[in-house]
Amino acid sequence: MYNKSQILKATALAFAMFSAPAAFAQSTVGGDVRAVTTAVPILTVAPDSRSAALGDAGVALAPDANAPYWNAAKLGFVENDLSVAFSYAKWLGNLVDDMSLNYLSGYKKLNETSAIAVSMMYFDLGEIQFIDANQAPLQNYNPKEYAVAVSYGQALSENFGVGIAARFIHSNLAGDVNISSSTNMEAQPGNTAAVDVGVYYTKDLSQQLNLALGANIANIGGKIAYAENEDKSFLPTNLKVGTAVKYNLDAYNTLTLVLDANKLLVPSPGADTDQSVISGIFTSFTDAEDGASGELKEVNVSAGLEYWYNELFAARVGYFHESPQTGGRRYFSTGLGLRYQKFGLDAAYLIPSDQTNPLADTWRFTLALNLD
Numbered sequence: 001m002y003n004k005s006q007i008l009k010a011t012a013l014a015f016a017m018f019s020a021p022a023a024f025a026q027s028t029v030g031g032d033v034r035a036v037t038t039a040v041p042i043l044t045v046a047p048d049s050r051s052a053a054l055g056d057a058g059v060a061l062a063p064d065a066n067a068p069y070w071n072a073a074k075l076g077f078v079e080n081d082l083s084v085a086f087s088y089a090k091w092l093g094n095l096v097d098d099m100s101l102n103y104l105s106g107y108k109k110l111n112e113t114s115a116i117a118v119s120m121m122y123f124d125l126g127e128i129q130f131i132d133a134n135q136a137p138l139q140n141y142n143p144k145e146y147a148v149a150v151s152y153g154q155a156l157s158e159n160f161g162v163g164i165a166a167r168f169i170h171s172n173l174a175g176d177v178n179i180s181s182s183t184n185m186e187a188q189p190g191n192t193a194a195v196d197v198g199v200y201y202t203k204d205l206s207q208q209l210n211l212a213l214g215a216n217i218a219n220i221g222g223k224i225a226y227a228e229n230e231d232k233s234f235l236p237t238n239l240k241v242g243t244a245v246k247y248n249l250d251a252y253n254t255l256t257l258v259l260d261a262n263k264l265l266v267p268s269p270g271a272d273t274d275q276s277v278i279s280g281i282f283t284s285f286t287d288a289e290d291g292a293s294g295e296l297k298e299v300n301v302s303a304g305l306e307y308w309y310n311e312l313f314a315a316r317v318g319y320f321h322e323s324p325q326t327g328g329r330r331y332f333s334t335g336l337g338l339r340y341q342k343f344g345l346d347a348a349y350l351i352p353s354d355q356t357n358p359l360a361d362t363w364r365f366t367l368a369l370n371l372d
Contacts, residue, residue, distance in 0.1 A: 034269040034289070035327040036298060039190065039224045039233040040145060040171050042123045044264075047103030048087045049366040053335025053348035054304025055318025057260040059242040060200065060214030061306075065105050065368050068117040068151035070240075071216040072163025073200035075107055075115040075153025082108050085344075085368040091123075092358045098126030101364075113155040122146045130174065145171045151196070159203045165196035167219070169235070173226055187227050194221025194235055210246040215239070217265065223277065231273070234266040234280060242302075252310045258318075260302040268298065297323035304333075312339050316348075331359070344368035 048066040051058035058066075063074035065085035084106035091099040102124070107117035125143040147170070153163035174187035198216035205211055217239050223232035242260035249255060267273050267280050271287040288294025304318030314337030322329040335348035350362040 034294075034325060036264045036266060036268060038236040038264065038266055040147075040169060041236055042101065042145060043121070043147060043169070043219055044236045044238060044262075045101065047089075047101060047121055047364075048085065048105075049335055049346035049348040049364045050306075050316070050337060051304075052089075052350070052364045053316035053318055053333050053346070054258050054306060055260075055302040055320045055333050057242060057258040057302035057304050057318060059198075059216050059240045059260050060212040060244040061258055062212070062244065062246070062256070065107060065370075066103075066366070067153070068105055068107065068119045068149060068165060069103070069121075071198040071200055071214045072117070072151040072153045072165045072196060073161045073198040073214065073216070075117055075151060075163055076113055076155030076161035077153075077200065077202060078107060078109060078115050080109075080370045080372055082106070082371040083368065085366055087364060087366040089362060089364040091362070093362060094360055095358050096126055098124070100124045107151075113161075115153055117151040117153075118149070119151065120146060120148045125173075141174060143173045145169075145173075149196075153200075159201055161200045163196075163198045163200070163216075165218075167194045167196070167221070168192075169194060169219075169221070169224070171224060171226075188225075190224035190226050192222040192224045192235065194219045194237075196220070208248045212244040212246070214243070215241040220277065220281070234273070234277065237265040237277070237281060239263050239265055254308045256306040256308075258302075258304045258306070262300045262302065263295075263298055268294065294325075297325050300329075308337075313337070314339075314346075330354070335364075342370055344370065 046052045046056040047069055051061065051070065058070040063078045065083040067074040087103040089101045091101050102122040105117065105119035107115045109115045123145040127140055127142050129140050130138040147167050149165050149167040151163060151165035153161055155161040169192050170189060172189035196216060196218045200214045202210065202212040219235045219237045221235050223234055225232040240260055240262045242258065244256055244258045246254060246256040265281040265284045267284060268288045270289055275283065285295060288298060301321045302318065304316060307315045316335045318333040320329060320331050331350055331352040333348055333350050335346060337346040338344065346366040348364040350359055352360050
């Protein structure tokens with residue numbers, strides 16, 4: 001049993017719970033930290049090992065079974081007729097032993113230019129002992145969150161495609177525990193729906209060089225609350241844009257450089273949180289306290305390099321950077337990939353720049369099946 005959360009104020013229960021994963025992910029930084037917080041932050045974590053090994057980059061990476069998470073528009077360019085992948089990561093393993101992130105995804109081609117996909121992300125937060133404002137035990141509970149999505153991608157031409165995804169999100173952080181004896185306030189699961197929209201462009205610039213560009217806005221959906229009469233919180237609506245440049249060294253060896261930039265499209269700390277989701281998306285580009293420089297600090301950058309030998313063996317390295325003023329997450333990643341006939345296996349390992357980071361030594365594994 002692990003006492004992972006101590007709820008000292010009933011009105012802070014929902015915020016404390018949904019912001020905990022983001023707080024865990026941050027390295028210790030000095031100065032004025034103004035991290036952007038949202039509900040269900042796990043939705044922004046790379047679930048698959050391939051992109052995790054590339055510093056959490058993947059919006060323009062060549063499509064595979066995990067394409068629905070990164071950019072549904074890539075589904076119009078998938079090669080296999082059917083592909084399924086399952087990913088697993090033991091979460092915060094340096095602190096606890098009962099948290100995990102799981103992701104199941106698969107697609108089926110409808111024709112040569114389109115495909116449909118179904119995916120599910122499942123986050124098990126392990127067992128938590130709840131206490132009230134007087135430090136008295138309430139009950140033990142096993143919080144869970146999941147998101148189920150249906151995605152569709154269509155190639156509109158040889159080089160350009162669009163995609164859309166619809167997602168149902170369920171976040172049950174406290175069950176029916178009474179979080180305030182004075183107000184008899186009970187927690188409740190948070191449920192909402194969201195959509196993603198994306199575009200993808202790929203073009204062979206020569207026999208050796210391919211350029212891909214991608215952009216995706218994820219989790220455009222209704223706000224979520226964990227108790228009646230509580231203020232609702234924004235989902236992690238985020239914009240991701242990126243590129244992937246693939247170079248064929250020869251008939252057997254290829255290198256791919258990937259680069260992503262990511263920004264949450266929700267109000268900055270100190271901005272109006274009562275506005276609508278659509279309004280929050282537009283004002284998120286101009287509401288930082290430090291103006292344009294503050295907005296730039298809210299952009300996270302992911303970069304990675306992937307090497308393939310004969311489409312059988314892959315080696316990957318990556319780096320993720322977040323400004324110290326918005327959280328300070330900085331880590332390296334590395335990983336390997338194997339392909340044998342219809343099967344694929346990928347592994348990723350996270351190496352934070354600060355070894356006190358709870359995500360240190362995090363492993364992620366992905367098993368895939370590809371059918372022509």
